[in-house]
Every structure is written in structure tokens, then in C-alpha cells.
Amino acid sequence: xxxxxRTYIDGKFIEPHGDEWAPLFNPATExxxxxxxxxxxxxxxxxxxxxxxxxxxxxxTAKEERIDMLxxxxxxxxxxxxxxxxxxxxxxxxxxxxxxxxxxxxGMVFLEMARTLKDYEFRRRMGSADVEMRPSGVxxxxxxxxxxxxxxxxxxxxxxxxxxTMMIKPSEMSALQTQVITECLHAAGLPSGIFNIVTGYGNxxxxxxxxxxDVSKITFTGSTATGRRIVQTAxxxxxxxxxxxxxxxxxxxxDDADLEVVIPQVLAAGFRxxxxxxxxxxxxxAPESRLNEIEERLSHTVKEFRAGYPADDQVQVGPMVSQKxxxxxxxxxxxxxxxxARLLAGGEGRPEGLHRGWFVxxxxxxxxxxxxxxxxxxxxxxxxxxxxxxxEEDAIAIANDSDxxxxxxxxSSDVERAKRVANQIEAGRVFIxxxxxxxxxxxxxFKQSGIGREFGVFGLEAxxxxxAVLSLRYKYCAARGLRGIIFSTPRRPCGRGSRE
Numbered sequence: 216x217x218x219x220x221r222t223y224i225d226g227k228f229i230e231p232h233g234d235e236w237a238p239l240f241n242p243a244t245e246x247x248x249x250x251x252x253x254x255x256x257x258x259x260x261x262x263x264x265x266x267x268x269x270x271x272x273x274x275x276t277a278k279e280e281r282i283d284m285l286x287x288x289x290x291x292x293x294x295x296x297x298x299x300x301x302x303x304x305x306x307x308x309x310x311x312x313x314x315x316x317x318x319x320x321x322g323m324v325f326l327e328m329a330r331t332l333k334d335y336e337f338r339r340r341m342g343s344a345d346v347e348m349r350p351s352g353v354x355x356x357x358x359x360x361x362x363x364x365x366x367x368x369x370x371x372x373x374x375x376x377x378x379x380t381m382m383i384k385p386s387e388m389s390a391l392q393t394q395v396i397t398e399c400l401h402a403a404g405l406p407s408g409i410f411n412i413v414t415g416y417g418n419x420x421x422x423x424x425x426x427x428x429d430v431s432k433i434t435f436t437g438s439t440a441t442g443r444r445i446v447q448t449a450x451x452x453x454x455x456x457x458x459x460x461x462x463x464x465x466x467x468x469x470d471d472a473d474l475e476v477v478i479p480q481v482l483a484a485g486f487r488x489x490x491x492x493x494x495x496x497x498x499x500x501a502p503e504s505r506l507n508e509i510e511e512r513l514s515h516t517v518k519e520f521r522a523g524y525p526a527d528d529q530v531q532v533g534p535m536v537s538q539k540x541x542x543x544x545x546x547x548x549x550x551x552x553x554x555x556a557r558l559l560a561g562g563e564g565r566p567e568g569l570h571r572g573w574f575v576x577x578x579x580x581x582x583x584x585x586x587x588x589x590x591x592x593x594x595x596x597x598x599x600x601x602x603x604x605x606x607e608e609d610a611i612a613i614a615n616d617s618d619x620x621x622x623x624x625x626x627s628s629d630v631e632r633a634k635r636v637a638n639q640i641e642a643g644r645v646f647i648x649x650x651x652x653x654x655x656x657x658x659x660x661f662k663q664s665g666i667g668r669e670f671g672v673f674g675l676e677a678x679x680x681x682x683a684v685l686s687l688r689y690k691y692c693a694a695r696g697l698r699g700i701i702f703s704t705p706r707r708p709c710g711r712g713s714r715e
Contacts, residue, residue: 217249219390222258222414223397225265226407232257233415237387242308242534243524243572251390254415259382259423262411266353266380267429269408274350274378278332284375284405285329291403292322292368298395299364304525306391307360308533308572311525313488321368321396327654328372331671335376344683350378351455351680352431355424357417357445359437360536361491361595363389364396369669370434371400371410377678379432383412384420388536417441422448430454432678438593439619439663446666457667457677459493459659461593462621465614466496467636469607469627470504477626478512479519480649482599484624486520486577489533490597491540493664494622494644498590499579500610503603510581513601514559520577522566522597532597534573541573544596548578551589551598556580559601585613593619607636615641620661622646643668 217239221228233255241248292299300318303309309317337348354374358366367383374381385393397412413420425433425448432455435445439461449456466481468474484496501509522532535541548563561578575596583590583600590600604610614623623642627633630647637645643660657668667677 216247217391217394219249219251219394219414221252222254223401223412224258224262225268225411226401226405228397228401231255231413232261233419237390237416239306239388239390240537241305242536243574245538245571245573248305249391251387251414253387254413254420256419256423258413258415259384259420260427262382262413263353263424263427263429265408265411266382269406270350270353270380273380273406273409276378278335278337281375281378282329282332284403284409285325285332285372287403287405288368288372288375288400289322289325289329292325292364292396292399293319294402295395295399296322299392299399302392302395303363306389307363307536308489308525310489310530310533311528312531313533314525317362317365321364324365324368324372324654327671328376328675331655331675332376335672335675341683344685346681346683348676348679349682351678352379353429354379354381354432354434354678355427355430356381356383357421357424357433357435357437358383358385360386360388361488363392366436367393367396367412369674370436373669373674374678375405375409376675379678380408381410382424382430383410384417384424385412385414387414387416390414421445425449425454426451428452433457434669434677435459442665455677455680457659457669458665459669460621460663460665461619462493462495462660462664463498463591463593463617463619464494464496464622464624464642465498465500465617465640466624467500467610467614467626467640468502468505468509469610469625469629469632469636470502471628471632472626473628474505474508474512478509478516481624481626482513482516482520482577483531484646484649485599486532486597489535490544490575491536491595493593496622496624497594497599498585498614498617499599499601500604500613501601502610503605506603510559510601513579517560517577517579520597522574522577523569524572532575532577535575535596536573538573540595541575544575544594544598547589547592547594547596547598548575551580551583551587551600554587554589555582556587556589556600557582561598585616591617611636611639615639618662619664621664622660624649
């Protein structure tokens with residue numbers, strides 16, 4: 216049993232003031248694997264105080280010093296990639312293909328941000344003003360359970376690059392992963408208070424942090440409903456916010472696509488992270504002219520996407536994170552049938568041969584209209600909807616007919632045509648033909664998928680505020696024996712006017 220009874224404040228692992236405990240489970244077995252002692256509002260206040268003390272010094276560090284910190288964090292996290300993978304497998308049940316990306320990625324974000332920081336100009340001349348990009352202040356990061364240490368490292372890397380200090384409130388359901396990543400970050404030897412990590416319930420620790428008068432910036436990844444509440448709270452003190460929220464991402468298959476190549480990629484996008492991903496391509500848009508062929512290929516290829524225990528390298532879909540999440544996904548599978556959609560694959564209950572664990576059958580609905588709830592609401596599980604379209608214009612209209620706008624995919628044999636379609640889709644990111652992730656490209660959404668962007672320069676500037684200094688000085692004018700005002704622009708010859 217894992218007993219996690221410390222929180223991390225001011226550079227130390229300390230006993231929290233909070234005395235409430237939460238259980239930790241292995242979702243593949245439903246067995247309790249440990250407990251975590253939760254922080255409370257007093258712990259949140261201590262974390263803010265530590266970050267505030269550290270900010271006055273850290274915000275004025277040189278760029279080279281912060282690059283060194285990022286490189287040290289990269290090395291410290293990379294050294295424990297195997298431990299991070301084991302924690303995610305045991306506590307979250309992620310399949311090997313997702314862990315294989317997430318564990319190394321957690322360390323790489325620091326290196327990528329160090330490279331971004333190296334070329335970033337904090338001082339610029341704009342018109343007659345000297346403009347300096349200054350750290351926005353003490354920041355709060357609230358991270359979810361579906362990619363615990365990736366979100367922690369991603370947000371922290373941008374804050375450190377900017378010179379901002381941070382409190383991180385991870386999900387209490389990911390406490391084992393949080394423990395390992397905190398040990399990694401601590402090993403990098405950064406000055407005390409630059410980052411603080413307090414695990415607790417959102418309505419206790421999260422509420423205390425987001426309402427705190429000394430916090431100036433909030434970065435949140437999670438549901439749109441929770442994000443909306445945080446934004447409303449932040450408005451009271453005009454806190455800056457970055458919100459990475461829900462998605463109902465369209466995958467557009469154009470009528471010239473090579474289905475033999477495309478269909479496995481479409482399913483991989485839809486079942487990414489066992490479907491527990493805001494970027495999962497859960498709406499598959501198919502041309503009516505090839506609908507039967509696409510249905511046949513989907514029903515055949517989905518058999519290759521096995522649900523099962525995460526230790527099996529052949530498994531592509533792991534369990535849902537909790538009983539609550541399993542029940543939610545099951546309710547949507549029932550709802551889809553009630554709405555009149557037809558099951559092309561999967562359905563209710565556990566996959567064959569799995570008698571325990573919160574496993575869901577990889578499920579595909581066909582005969583789906585875009586106004587059905589299964590096509591409009593974020594299910595957060597391995598449940599896909601196949602939606603037919605008439606022509607290219609109709610495909611774009613369906614793709615954009617959503618409250619969300621986080622990510623999209625377009626598949627076509629004609630890249631220029633795919634780009635033309637991609638340019639009309641309302642989403643923060645559009646991938647053409649399964650293009651690889653680019654860590655320098657901005658990430659974030661349109662509409663109710665969020666506010667602001669993460670990664671690269673855009674992620675760095677989310678923690679910065681521009682400060683303009685416009686100067687005015689006097690100069691002795693020998694020709695007239697007077698002092699004239701010097702302006703940067705426009706300039707006049709001395710003696711031909713009172714200003715120069």
C-alpha cells in the first residue's frame with residue numbers, strides 16, 4: 216500500500232495541515248493501492264506565501280539562470296522515466312503506447328522551453344517606447360488526472376521560463392504519480408518556493424488558490440464546466456487565465472482518402488489515451504459516397520484495438536480511471552442507442568474475458584446525426600460517432616457545428632485540398648494526415664474549449680505582461696539658450712521650434 220502523507224511547500228516535503236484522506240485505486244483491478252493525505256485551505260495559503268516570497272528574487276533572475284534551471288529539471292525528470300511509467304500504469308492504467316509518449320515527454324518539455332527561452336527577447340523597442348515583458352506574478356496551476364505529470368511539467372516549464380513562481384494543485388486521484396514527479400522536480404535543486412505542490416480537493420484547495428488575493432495568474436486543464444466556474448471566480452480580482460478545456464474533435468475523411476492507410480489512424484486518434492483525452496477525435500465525418508466502405512473498414516480494424524491490462528504491450532485501450540467514469544461512459548453508450556444510433560462495434564459492459572477492472576469496449580456508433588447528444592457532449596471514453604456528410608462544404612459545416620473547438624484531423628490524398636479544408640475548421644489545432652505533434656506549435660482551443668494557448672512562445676507569453684516605458688527629457692539648446700523637450704519622434708532641428 217502506498218501511503219502518501221506529505222505535501223511540498225517552500226522546497227520541503229512537509230506534513231499537511233489537512234487531515235482528510237482519500238483512497239487510491241488501480242483501475243485495472245479495482246483494488247485500493249494506497250491513500251493520500253489531503254491538503255486544506257491553510258496549506259494552500261502557506262503555498263501562496265512561499266511563492267510570493269520567492270517571486271521577488273526569482274522574477275529578476277537572468278535568462279541564462281532560468282535556462283540552467285530548465286535543463287536541470289529536464290535531467291532530473293528524465294532520470295526517472297521508468298518510475299514515472301510504472302506509477303502511471305499502476306494508478307491510471309494507461310496503455311503502453313500512451314505511457315511510451317507521456318513519460319519521456321514530461322522531461323522533454325523543460326528542454327523545449329529552454330530552447331524557446333534562449334531565443335526570446337524580453338526587451339523591445341516599439342515606436343517611442345521601451346517595452347519589457349515582465350513575469351505576470353504568482354501563478355496557480357490546476358491539473359487533471361488523465362495525463363498527470365505531463366500537465367504539471369508543461370505548465371511549470373512555462374512559468375519558470377517567464378520568471379513566475381507557481382502553486383500546483385494536481386488531482387487527488389493521481390497522488391502516486393504526483394509523488395514521483397515531485398521527487399524528480401525537487402532533485403533538480405531549484406531555490407525554495409519557486410514551485411509548490413499541494414494535493415487536495417478542488418472545492419477546498421482549488422477554491423482557496425483561485426480566490427487568493429496574492430495570485431495573479433491561473434492556468435487550468437480540465438472540464439469546461441469547471442473552467443467556467445474558475446473564470447467567474449477569477450474575474451472578481453481580474454486574474455489572468457489560461458483555460459484548456461473540453462473537446463469534441465472532428466476527424467474529417469475526404470472522399471479521396473486512402474482508407475487502408477487512414478482508418479487505423481482515425482481509430483488511433485479516437486481511442487487516444489483510452490478515449491480519456493480532450494483531443495480525442497471522437498466525431499468521424501465520412502463522405503456519403505463511401506460510407507458503406509468506411510463502415511466496413513472501421514468494423515474490421517477496430518478489432519485490432521484491444522482493451523485490456525496496461526502491462527500488455529498489445530493493448531491499445533486501458534481502463535477508465537474510476538467507477539464513476541466507467542458508469543458515465545456506460546450511460547452514454549445506452550443513450551446513443553436510445554437516440555437511434557446503431558452500434559457498429561462495442562456496446563455496454565466489459566470487453567470479453569475481462570471480469571474486473573473499469574474497462575469499456577471500444578465502441579463505434581453509426582447512423583449518428585450531429586444534433587445527437589453522443590455527437591455533442593464530451594464522453595471522455597472510447598466511444599466514437601460516425602457522421603455522414605454530403606460534400607466538402609457540408610463536412611466543414613458539421614465539423615464547426617459544435618460548442619467546442621480544440622483540435623481536428625483532416626485526411627486526404629491531396630495535401631493542398633486538405634489544407635483548404637483545415638483552414639476553414641474552427642479549432643486551435645488541425646492535423647493533416649496524422650502529422651506528428653510539434654512542441655513549439657501553440658495548443659489551446661476556440662469557443663468553449665478554452666482561453667489562451669500553451670507550448671512554445673505562446674505558452675511562455677501566457678505568464679508575461681508587457682510593460683511600456685515612454686521617456687521624456689530636456690536638452691539645452693545652445694542656439695537659443697533654452698531647454699527644449701526631447702521626443703524620440705518626431706525630431707526637429709535645434710532652434711527651429713521649442714521641441715526637439
